[in-house]
Amino acid sequence: MVSIWGSSGRNDQRTTEDGHTHPDYQHQEPDERTRLISRSAPNEGYLSPDDPAVSPYNLWSVRALRFFTCLFLAISFVWWVFLLVSIFVSPPLMYNRGSGFTDFSYTTLTVGNLIVSLLFFTIPSKPMIMWNSVLALFLLVGMIIIVAVPRIRLEEGWVGIASIVWAILISIYNIAQVYFVEKGKEEEEERLTGRVETRRSLFEWVSVLVETIVLGVIALVTILLTATLILRARDSSLEVPGKRYLVNNEKYEVHLACVGSITTGDNKTPTILLEAGETPAEHALQPFIHNTYRNGTIDRYCYWDRPGFGWSDNAPSPHSAGMAADALSEALALAGEEGPWILVSAGVGSIYSRIFASRHIHDIKGLFMIDPTHEDQLQQIGKAGRGFVLWGRGIISPLGLDRLAGAIFKGRTREDRVYGKVSYQNGKYIKAKLQENLVAESMTSSEVASAKNIQTPETPLVVVSSGVEVRKNEKWAKQQEEMTKVTDNLVSWDVVKGAGHEVWRSWEGKKVLERRLGELVKQA
Template identity: 35%
Template sequence: MAWTSERTSDDPEAVGHPLEGARTAETVESTQPPSYGSTSEDLHEEGHEENGHRDSEDSITEEDAPLLNISADDPAVSPFRHFKIRTIRRLTYLFLVFSIIMYLLFIISTFFTIPKLNTHGGNFLIMMDMLIAIGNLGISLQSFAIPTKSGRIMNLVMIGFLLLNLILVVSVNKLRNYEGNVFSVLVNLWLLFSVAWIQFCNYMVERSRVTLEVQVSGHEFTGASRAKKSWKMWFSLVWALIVLAFLLALVVLLTLSILVDSYDSRLSPPGKYVQVEEDLYRIHIYCSSSSVAGNETDNGNYTGTTILLEPGSVSAETFARSLIVPEVAEGSRSSIENMRYCYWDRPGLGFSDNAPSPMSAGMAIDALSDGLNAIGEHGPWILVSEGLGTTYSRIFASRHSGSVTGLVIIDGYDEQYYVNQVSKASYGFGYWMHGFISPLGIDKQLGWIFGGRTSADRVYGRSQSVSGKYNLARFQEQLAAKTFTKNEIIAAADILPRYTPVAIISSQAKIREIPGWADRQRALYQGGVSDANVAWEIVENGNNVWDSANGRHIVSDIIKQTLEYSA
């Protein structure tokens, strides 16, 4: 209701609230601020009762209007006076709590997979999505009552990038397999919804604040809020904009990373995808042609021994292309010219999907066994492994002793060395942290732009560590090393027949660099794996004995000797 005071504007109580001399007329007609219990409809009616139907010339534009001589944090213009604004803020708190709970569940799922809360490409991308949602909701609550045009613009840009991310994940075939299951799509939609919700909140709060300022000032503004902001509010605004800009940068990096992954998806696997563990995930297995001269039946089926590769420090594709493929190409000059070979990507490596956690060496070998049976590969096998891959090949040999004719171990790990190296907490923490930031693709972008890295480098080559898939697989190795895998190694040593032929190949460079390496290699040869010792060769080469033609020839000769020993 309108009222008239004979006090001058110099009197701080002239209008019943702290306008502090904003009006300079001798007689001031004003609207008393409505009580905190007033609804938005009440405010509208009171404004109409006082001002009637204003002519357009009474409206003040954003450019011409002075700032209201009242603080923006004054209760008279607080948007929280409106019930709908208070309700919107409570819902935002609820969405924030939900996002935090889901984020914690995602973290737990990297240690012990919660059913339906994992993807085939690891959980790091959906974790980053949920973290961005938490950041957006949190910073919006911190500056909820003072929305800005800059914040709304950044939110709109963010929505555009997130829509592009969702389209790519759903439409690109390989991305859809790794990151596009129903659950992952729901997480992407939740992030998109959270940003759109903040945009809606900003609009509603700004509309509410301007409405209240109209009631207090007696003027109708066509622009944004005109109330003065205190230094605390300015600090809160600047901080909110900095955080929002940071979150927008994260979303842009996510989009660039997904674009690179989309480009890499054109790289096709050389072998077959095989569903394992009751179709929980896929592994990639490659076997060379079954028709090899000198070792085939009338119907073309291969009858000889197949080399089964198990790498450790490099990917299976790199191991095969560096060691076996050049030797086979040598023809009659190689000892393995007429032999088939197979290799596979362990879960999370190369072209294979990530497996649920925990994933021990024995669990991985179970998946390999299922995959080989599914494609009709039953051996006989000669196992060629290097580094920590030795652990996997020994477990495979113990579970398939009837079809394994021998083992060739290159710079192999014994049980204690494997546990000491792989089970280090720093080892697992480093891979987890690298996986955590991997969705941003910073290493991926730098390697592509400045390092000349190719799709093959990123999928299975020298830059495969840029993917979250790879880092989760290595983290799973560390997680299970001291418990499941250690017991599986002990069991394998007891089960493997002592008459299984074993040959050891060691790098002279590693013997010089690693204290006690020669003793560990000697122990493997002298009964550490089997009593049927074929040979122990020390190769004068770099850390990888297959990097030189001489090293490859030695490996192929040892494979031939091992086969002859078992005959």
């Protein structure tokens, strides 16, 4: 082979492995690429395949690709931080009406994909192209679902759409990156060693195995995210009783429904207004109250879903019980509902109803509390450990592991998932409980203390407590007794034997509740 460093004025020759020669380089000053080969290099000017100089980084295009990968990772990480913060405090213009966990999941996926791409940048492989193609395909399907289904589009907003579009673009970019890095690697190997290297070192094989497994997991996550979106699209077709109303300067919608005719005149009958406890009203109190309506015990009732529950959107963070009471007030005004009201609440819903009552003292004709939560329990509700568990559940909720399994293997229905017995698996519900946790010991505690001072002492009060809870917890029993002193006009306090926290689930509990509710309505 003739050295590639020829004399001036003639073309140099380079011998290939098959013995042929071809023109290579004209005599010129060494540049970025030619100076990598020493004039005295062994093997007639070729480098060893293991020489560090044999690298795709020799090409400016490959270095540019790495720069853009680092840039995209930095952008994605900043966006990831913003979305993480928005779960706890909603930044201006970044609020969406959904849980906020879905867009966070897509951005986390994007960051993970870019990190894998950087870690194995110089070890391109076919599995990387294959898995990124799978990612792009299922992400595209997910984007179509979000954009095409009006309810999901409203819940995710521009933030969710931007997050999934960015994830699609990064997957496509990674496919192009792997392809061009692989071509650049082959080009440099042929130029510097005389042939394309077909063997891989043990390190490279381990790297390919690791990147295949990690990207396979990321692809599986993407498939689950898409399957959950399909389930959400199915659930969004469920007919909404009543109506949704835009509240809080039209930032989000809450669901409100009323049953029965409005009475007029001087003897206007109070409307029962339900405030659910730990689960949506449709699953808990509303079926029991509807039976009392059909039995003629009450003439009319209204129920609503707190933000994040049932058919209501999530509210911006932070969100306290007082803010929820304001949202209910606004929804009632928009619906033309003026009261007067008898507030029926259960569990933690008693906190919300007491605050609402203190802000509508002239319209409240009675308080009916079922195994109510004492304000001292806000310390338990606001525990940091509980908040961390809720946050963790929220992060994995877009995967829909429990919802998908329930739908496939247990026959869970749309009703079960939206407001029924498994509504707690919903990302919106988890976000609402996390919001409740974050402000329980600060904002909500202060609001309840103010409500206690404002509440009209003459308001009729009925308390019905769980015999099971009172018997097994002395502290709870004392707190139930304290709840009978919320006003100075206690009509009755019943402790129902054998009834659990949801007193209306037992036969004896139903009888006591209906009898006491009827008495309160007559007195009002």
